[in-house]
Amino acid sequence: MRVLAVETSCDETSASVVEMRGDRFEVLSLVVKSQVIHEEFGGIVPELAARAHIEVIYDVVKKSLADAGTHPKALDLVAATKGPGLAASLIVGLQFAKTVALAVDKPFVGVNHLIGHIYSAYLSDPDLRPPFLALIVSGGHTELVWVEGWYSFRLLGHTLDDAAGEAFDKGGRTLGLGYPAGPKIDRLARRGKRDFHRFPKPKIKRRGYYFSFSGLKTALLHYVRNKGEEYVRENLPHIAASYQEAIVQHLYDVVSRAYSELKPPKIAVVGGVALNSRLREVFRESFGDKVLFARPEYCTDNAAMIGAAALKKYEIFGEDGQGVGVYPSLGVVEV
Ligand code: KG4
Ligand code: ZN
Secondary structure, three states, X not given: OEEEEEEOOOOEEEEEEEEEXXXXXXXXXXXXXEOXXXXXXXXXXXXXXXXXXXXXXXXXXXXXXXXXXXXXXXXXXXXXXXXXXXXXXXXXXXXXXXXXXXXXXXXXXXXXXXXXXXXXXXXXXXXXXXXXXXEEEOOOOEEEEEEEEOOEEEEEXXXXXXXXXXXXXXHHHHOOOOOOOHXXXXXXHOOOOOOOOOOOXXXXXXXXXXXXXXXXXXXXXXXXXXXXXXXXXXXXXXXXXXXXXXXXXXXXXXXXXXXXXXXXXXXXXXXXXXHOHHHHHHHHHHHHHHEEEOOHHHHOOOHHHHHHHHXXXXXXXXXXXXXXXXXXXXXXXXX
8 A cells, every 4th residue: 555645734835646465564765845934934934835835745745656666557546634733734735645546546635743753653663563652742732642543542631722732833943042942952952951940840730741831931931130131141052951851850750650550561752842842752761662762754744644643544544535524623632
């Protein structure tokens, strides 16, 4: 089974050709084009994102087919992300992919972006099988999911306010770092003292596996206002390291509670924030080889994970067909 998958839910235009043999996936090609226009605005501008997708989607898809040495006629399936994400951006990729499917008379499926992120774990470790625990940490999402089967998921908890990536990005803005700030904080923190300042631990009343980052973001804002610009500039690596530590420890606290209560055979960490070096260090120290981090190329948004999720979805549920639309607020584990 061979799929062409397209991903345009946010600010990456991506296409990939993926093959499934038995329960294993092989990525034959992966093209990702990241938009840079949003940097100057300090965040993603939906209208600009959609327009940028339109300009490059043809070249991105064409290159992914050429890199895989294939042609649309040789595909078994065409797929695209149907949500969650930015409506206008989703429409560009979904409509383009549906048109390819129509032109060569192939079945089409729409994929949940977050299920795609979960599938990045299978691409990173071909031996991984359900059940396992998945922590999705990205710019827009922080969710803990129990993966019961290939297409059977239980949402255990989520953030009650900001996503982990947002905590990095908004904190970075307060510290005068550009967007996205996650990688910048990560790099700065390597030469900073983690115990320089102790940010408050989030207090969560709701029972379950929930996260909260907005208090942390506010605490940083107050801290920076109190200390003044010069002090912050002089101690930037230390402040970045302390702030990062608070985010990482909170993620660790919730996941380690789930780990001891649910005893999963594996914990998969996926999404852009899974690239964070301190997060990797803390989780490795504690969970050892039980923790699996998505490979860097599959952490940030990419169409290979959408392709893998599409192949399994098609095998289990069949095609969606040309009638499928976009669902900007699709639920985390909605098929
Ligand atoms: O998964 P992703 O590419 O896009 C979404 O679906 O949101 O994640 C992007 C997020 C951004 O918030 C970015 O700051 C964060 O991932 N990020 C990091 C690192 N690299 C990317 N956060 C912390 N440390 C990093 N090394
Ligand atoms: Zn994503």
